[in-house]
Amino acid sequence: MWISKTGVQAQDAKLQAIANNLANVNTVGFKRDRVLFEDLFYQIEREPGAQRDDNTVTPGGVQLGTGTRLVGTQKVFTTGNLQTTGQSLDIAIAGNGFLQVQRPNGDLAYTRAGQLQKNSEGLLVTSQGLPIVPEITIPANATAITIGENGMVSATVPGQAAPQEVGQLTLVSFVNPAGLLAMGDNLYQETAASGVPTEGNPGADGLGKIKQGALEGSNVQVVEEMVDMIAAQRTYEMNTKVLSAADNMMQTLAQAVR
Structure with a gap:
C-alpha cells in the first residue's frame, strides 16, 4: 500500500506540471516543465552474487523496491514558434x-x-x-x-x-x-x-x-501534453487499483483471523 501511495503522489505531481504547461500554452516566452522521478531504496533480502550452501553463486539475488519519488522539475528551453x-x-x-x-x-x-x-x-x-x-x-x-x-x-x-x-x-x-x-x-x-x-x-x-x-510563443505542444496526461491518468488509476487490491487482501485476512 505504501508503494502504491508513492506512485499516486508521483502521478499527481506530474498532472500538476502538465496542467501548468497547458494553462500557459499562450503565454509569450513560456518554457514547459517536465517532471523527474527516481526509484526509492531497495530492500535487499539476498544480494546478487551471494554464495549459496552448495558453493554456487546466485545470479540475481532478491531486491524489492519501495516505490518512487519526485526528484525534481526541469524547464525545457527549446525555442517556441x-x-x-x-x-x-x-x-x-x-x-x-x-x-x-x-x-x-x-x-x-x-x-x-x-x-x-x-x-x-x-x-x-x-x-x-x-x-x-x-x-x-x-x-x-x-x-x-x-x-x-x-x-x-x-x-x-x-x-x-x-x-x-x-x-x-x-x-x-x-x-x-x-x-x-x-x-x-x-x-x-x-x-x-x-x-x-x-x-x-x-x-x-x-x-x-x-x-x-x-x-x-510558448514551446508547449498541446498534443504531447494531452498524451502525457492520458498516460499519467492511467498510471494514477493503476496505482489506486493496487491500493484497493491491498485493502481487500487485508480485509480478507482480518476476517479470516476473527
Whole structure:
C-alpha cells in the first residue's frame, strides 16, 4: 500500500506540471516543465552474487523496491514558434539567450518575453514595467524605431534623414539554463545551479538573433501534453487499483483471523 501511495503522489505531481504547461500554452516566452522521478531504496533480502550452501553463486539475488519519488522539475528551453505581430517594440530571440531586466529591489532578472514598451520617461520596459538592462531611452519625438538582429536600437526623428542609434540590446546566456529559478511573471533568477550569466551582443558568441515585430510563443505542444496526461491518468488509476487490491487482501485476512 505504501508503494502504491508513492506512485499516486508521483502521478499527481506530474498532472500538476502538465496542467501548468497547458494553462500557459499562450503565454509569450513560456518554457514547459517536465517532471523527474527516481526509484526509492531497495530492500535487499539476498544480494546478487551471494554464495549459496552448495558453493554456487546466485545470479540475481532478491531486491524489492519501495516505490518512487519526485526528484525534481526541469524547464525545457527549446525555442517556441515565432509569431509575427508587426509591432515595432515586439522582439523575439531566435536562439539562445535572455533579456536582462531590473527588478524594483535593484536585482537583475532574466526573461524571454519580448513584449517591450516605452514608459513615461521613454525607457524601454517589459510589460510589467521593468526596465531593460542596459537602459535604452527612446526620444519622445521618434517617428519610427528599428531594432536590428544584432540588438542595435535606432530611432528616426523629424529633421534627420538617417536614423540615430539610441542603444544596444544585449543578451545573456547560462551554462545550465535549466538551473534558473522560475519566479513567475515570465522572469527567471540566477542560482548556483545555473552558473553566472555571460553577456554579449545578439548573434555573437552563440547567442540568438533579435527578430523585430515578432514574439516567441510558448514551446508547449498541446498534443504531447494531452498524451502525457492520458498516460499519467492511467498510471494514477493503476496505482489506486493496487491500493484497493491491498485493502481487500487485508480485509480478507482480518476476517479470516476473527
